[in-house]
Amino acid sequence: MKTFDAIIVGAGFAGMYMLHRLRGLGLSARVLEAGDGVGGTWYWNRYPGARCDVQSMDYSFSFSDELQQEWEWSEKYATQPELLRYANHVADRFDLRRDIQFGTRVARAAYDETTARWHIETASGETFAARFYIMATGCLSVPKEIDIPGAESFAGATYHTADWPRDGVDFSGQRVAVIGTGSSAIQSIPIIASQAADLTVFQRTPAFSLPAFNRPLDAEEVRSWKAHYAEHREKSRYSLFGVPDFPMDKSAHDVAPAERTATYEAGWSGGTLIALLQSYNDLLTDEAANETAAEFVRNKIRAIVDDPEVAETLCPKSFPIGAKRLCLDTNYYATYNQPHVHLVDVRKTPIEAITPQGIRTSDGEREFDAIVFATGFDAMTGAVVNVDIRGRDGLGLKDKWEAGPRTYLGLTVAGFPNLFLITGPGSPSVMSNMIISIEQHVEWISDCLSWMREHGHAVIEAESAAEDGWVAHVNEVADATLLPKANSWYMGANVPGKPRVFMPYIGGCGPYRQQCEKVVAEGYSGFRFADEDALALPASAG
Ligand code: NAP
Numbered sequence: 001m002k003t004f005d006a007i008i009v010g011a012g013f014a015g016m017y018m019l020h021r022l023r024g025l026g027l028s029a030r031v032l033e034a035g036d037g038v039g040g041t042w043y044w045n046r047y048p049g050a051r052c053d054v055q056s057m058d059y060s061f062s063f064s065d066e067l068q069q070e071w072e073w074s075e076k077y078a079t080q081p082e083l084l085r086y087a088n089h090v091a092d093r094f095d096l097r098r099d100i101q102f103g104t105r106v107a108r109a110a111y112d113e114t115t116a117r118w119h120i121e122t123a124s125g126e127t128f129a130a131r132f133y134i135m136a137t138g139c140l141s142v143p144k145e146i147d148i149p150g151a152e153s154f155a156g157a158t159y160h161t162a163d164w165p166r167d168g169v170d171f172s173g174q175r176v177a178v179i180g181t182g183s184s185a186i187q188s189i190p191i192i193a194s195q196a197a198d199l200t201v202f203q204r205t206p207a208f209s210l211p212a213f214n215r216p217l218d219a220e221e222v223r224s225w226k227a228h229y230a231e232h233r234e235k236s237r238y239s240l241f242g243v244p245d246f247p248m249d250k251s252a253h254d255v256a257p258a259e260r261t262a263t264y265e266a267g268w269s270g271g272t273l274i275a276l277l278q279s280y281n282d283l284l285t286d287e288a289a290n291e292t293a294a295e296f297v298r299n300k301i302r303a304i305v306d307d308p309e310v311a312e313t314l315c316p317k318s319f320p321i322g323a324k325r326l327c328l329d330t331n332y333y334a335t336y337n338q339p340h341v342h343l344v345d346v347r348k349t350p351i352e353a354i355t356p357q358g359i360r361t362s363d364g365e366r367e368f369d370a371i372v373f374a375t376g377f378d379a380m381t382g383a384v385v386n387v388d389i390r391g392r393d394g395l396g397l398k399d400k401w402e403a404g405p406r407t408y409l410g411l412t413v414a415g416f417p418n419l420f421l422i423t424g425p426g427s428p429s430v431m432s433n434m435i436i437s438i439e440q441h442v443e444w445i446s447d448c449l450s451w452m453r454e455h456g457h458a459v460i461e462a463e464s465a466a467e468d469g470w471v472a473h474v475n476e477v478a479d480a481t482l483l484p485k486a487n488s489w490y491m492g493a494n495v496p497g498k499p500r501v502f503m504p505y506i507g508g509c510g511p512y513r514q515q516c517e518k519v520v521a522e523g524y525s526g527f528r529f530a531d532e533d534a535l536a537l538p539a540s541a542g
Pocket of ligand 1: 051052053054140147148161179180181182183184185187202203204205325328346351374375376377430489494
């Protein structure tokens with residue numbers, strides 16, 4: 001058995017930065033990564049058109065000024081290959097690879113109370129022991145199971161956007177089906193349409209998508225951005241979504257319709273996820289206000305798509321705008337104006353089965369050479385509970401989370417000493433620029449370990465009462481918004497049988513960061529500690 005101070009699972013941005021920080025503390029750490037390269041999301045999601053939907057200049061590490069000054073992004077929204085090059089650059093620049101073990105999938109992790117150590121076992125039977133066990137497994141890393149009968153019978157090629165072949169796929173001359181219309185589908189459909197002889201999109205729920213207005217970055221813009229990086233990053237850290245906020249001092253009801261439309265027009269033209277949503281301060285809390293923005297976007301869809309029936313099918317009407325993750329696209333809606341691109345509304349004509357030749361819906365069978373599943377992820381909890389994690393008294397994390405994830409601050413779990421989650425459920429994570437949230441969590445964890453060492457503590461565990469209070473707060477904040485009204489993956493609603501609980505923290509990056517800072521200022525309130533010479537934790541106060 002190999003022994004380290006910390007085992008980190010995952011070599012995406014979270015795992016890489018965690019390793020870098022732990023090294024800085026002089027701790028020994030090993031990253032275990034299932035893939036054979038770094039990059040996490042950007043390692044796996046290689047589908048055509050994959051890009052970040054937060055501007056590249058924001059969607060990058062801020063912890064090293066040298067790194068952010070030297071790296072050159074070529075476009076407003078970087079492509080997957082460029083993001084993967086960046087991840088590899090970070091790995092090389094900070095010499096991370098020597099502590100990353102690739103091709104290693106963690107199967108089990110159990111806490112041993114007598115030694116206060118985690119015992120970790122990989123799928124191939126290799127074992128490790130570590131004082132700290134850190135899950136840096138990402139929020140969208142386990143593809144949802146294909147729940148359509150007959151999927152395995154299809155004679156043609158099948159692809160999942162989240163597990164795309166390395167060498168790419170050329171759909172030239174092929175009849176292609178895409179199932180799903182979330183962010184992955186919306187980014188890939190225009191590119192697939194440009195290759196395929198015929199493309200049919202099977203849509204269950206239309207998504208709201210805004211234009212990215214992607215473009216190359218010009219040198220002057222980059223120079224100016226870099227000159228003000230420190231100030232910009234600080235604004236991002238204390239913002240709602242991890243990028244500087246737009247001022248929101250008015251309700252959508254406070255202005256005349258013409259002014260509101262002009263404001264939405266400016267938001268639409270901004271080419272970002274939040275410009276339109278932050279037009280007014282009540283768009284995510286007031287249904288009537290939200291409807292004004294939703295209708296603005298529907299009218300854009302109606303203006304872009306030539307066939308009024310297709311346009312209406314593409315218009316989302318079953319949930320408030322912003323209650324499901326907004327998408328950012330390049331020519332998505334206009335793609336449906338091409339004669340070889342077809343839309344099937346599977347709410348009207350449900351998919352009955354995948355057959356050897358194609359897809360059968362209630363109105364007949366269509367034949368395809370290839371099917372692309374853009375059907376999403378078992379989000380936020382999937383990757384965590386895929387590992388059999390056992391805490392005190394053999395308690396299984398999967399069992400503890402049976403009715404929905406429970407964490408303290410999205411970072412720790414009562415009953416699981418010395419376990420940390422990076423961007424876990426109950427933290428802003430997917431509601432934010434992930435990199436800003438990853439940095440905050442990694443820094444909080446490394447500062448905590450440093451503090452524990454200074455105070456002679458070997459074990460940290462969240463109090464049950466603190467966890468209960470945090471879970472109640474996460475729910476209360478979510479319930480004050482319109483977000484729980486949608487059947488979204490935020491709610492676990494996309495996975496049959498998954499508990500319906502709003503998983504991320506919607507209170508905003510800045511307010512969340514302040515709560516984490518307050519916990520530290522109060523001497524890690526809500527946590528209990530045990531010292532090296534008395535490893536048993538005192539009884540929980542909760
Ligand atoms: P998703 O948003 O969950 O979309 C999955 C799509 O598949 C939905 O339209 C869903 O319909 C449909 N679907 C699922 N099962 C189906 C079935 N059995 N029959 C018919 N349709 C089915 O997944 P995603 O597009 O991969 O995106 C997930 C998240 O990853 C995004 O929300 C975003 O946070 C992130 N992402 C980001 C980017 C980026 O730009 N940086 C790109 C891709 C993904 P329902 O809505 O009816 O369930």
